Amino acid sequence: MSQDHSTIVKQLPNELFLPQVVALLNEGHTVTLPLRGRSMRPFLEDNRDKALLKAVDKPQVGDAVLAELTSGHFVLHRIISIEGNQVTLCGDGNLTPDPLCRLEDIRGKAIGFYRKGSNCLDSTDGRKWRIYSWWWTRLYPIRRYLLFMLHPHIPYRFRKTKKI
Amino acid sequence: MKTKKGFNLRTVCGENIIVAEGIENVDFSRIISMNESSAYLWKNIQGTDFDENTLAELLLKEYEVDEATARSDAKALVEKWLEAGIIE
Numbered sequence: 001m002s003q004d005h006s007t008i009v010k011q012l013p014n015e016l017f018l019p020q021v022v023a024l025l026n027e028g029h030t031v032t033l034p035l036r037g038r039s040m041r042p043f044l045e046d047n048r049d050k051a052l053l054k055a056v057d058k059p060q061v062g063d064a065v066l067a068e069l070t071s072g073h074f075v076l077h078r079i080i081s082i083e084g085n086q087v088t089l090c091g092d093g094n095l096t097p098d099p100l101c102r103l104e105d106i107r108g109k110a111i112g113f114y115r116k117g118s119n120c121l122d123s124t125d126g127r128k129w130r131i132y133s134w135w136w137t138r139l140y141p142i143r144r145y146l147l148f149m150l151h152p153h154i155p156y157r158f159r160k161t162k163k164i
Numbered sequence: 165m166k167t168k169k170g171f172n173l174r175t176v177c178g179e180n181i182i183v184a185e186g187i188e189n190v191d192f193s194r195i196i197s198m199n200e201s202s203a204y205l206w207k208n209i210q211g212t213d214f215d216e217n218t219l220a221e222l223l224l225k226e227y228e229v230d231e232a233t234a235r236s237d238a239k240a241l242v243e244k245w246l247e248a249g250i251i252e
Contacts, residue, residue, distance in 0.1 A: 021192065028188075031191075032190070032192060032193050033193065050193045
């Protein structure tokens with residue numbers, strides 16, 4: 001769409017749009033969804049990549065899932081633990097996990113990603129995603145530094161502000 | 165002319181959008197937003213063989229416009245749709 005200058009890109013509000021996506025998943029469709037946010041860095045980038053989603057019966061630790069944490073608040077994050085009905089999610093690009101949610105809050109699972117404008121799916125069963133996932137989840141203790149190296153930025157509180 | 169298979173009109177959050185739908189997959193990464201009159205035309209011509217005249221007639225039937233405006237609008241719309249790749 002970006003090559004057409006007459007096209008206006010519209011952003012639909014998540015809390016209204018994603019329930020419709022969930023309805024389609026429940027009807028048995030798969031859904032391709034453009035991704036927003038930086039919480040699944042470094043593999044997935046804001047506004048660049050797309051996820052292929054499917055409804056899920058039994059989510060597993062390590063899956064990237066679409067979850068409705070609270071009513072209307074959706075995230076696509078990785079499951080880091082399941083205890084009974086309690087699920088802990090954490091975005092690959094986040095340092096702290098999300099608040100606990102329940103198994104039934106998980107609405108769908110990413111079965112693959114289209115990255116960097118490619119039409120070729122990186123399946124979550126494929127080598128690339130599995131190798132990346134293995135390393136990235138084990139490197140959690142030093143994630144803070146890895147993320148900083150990959151996406152350097154200076155926190156606002158340390159920035160010099162110009163005084164007028 | 166015909167609408168391409170797999171491009172269906174959906175109403176999402178009050179917006180009329182054309183979404184690419186296969187038998188299995190629904191692709192929201194490339195959607196085309198339509199205004200009310202454009203959506204009305206799409207509903208009426210989807211799956212049929214149509215041309216600019218068909219669209220102009222539909223516009224005249226539904227809206228209070230003169231024929232010249234309807235025709236020029238229909239022509240412009242067909243160009244837009246061709247450009248968007250949703251008709252052939």
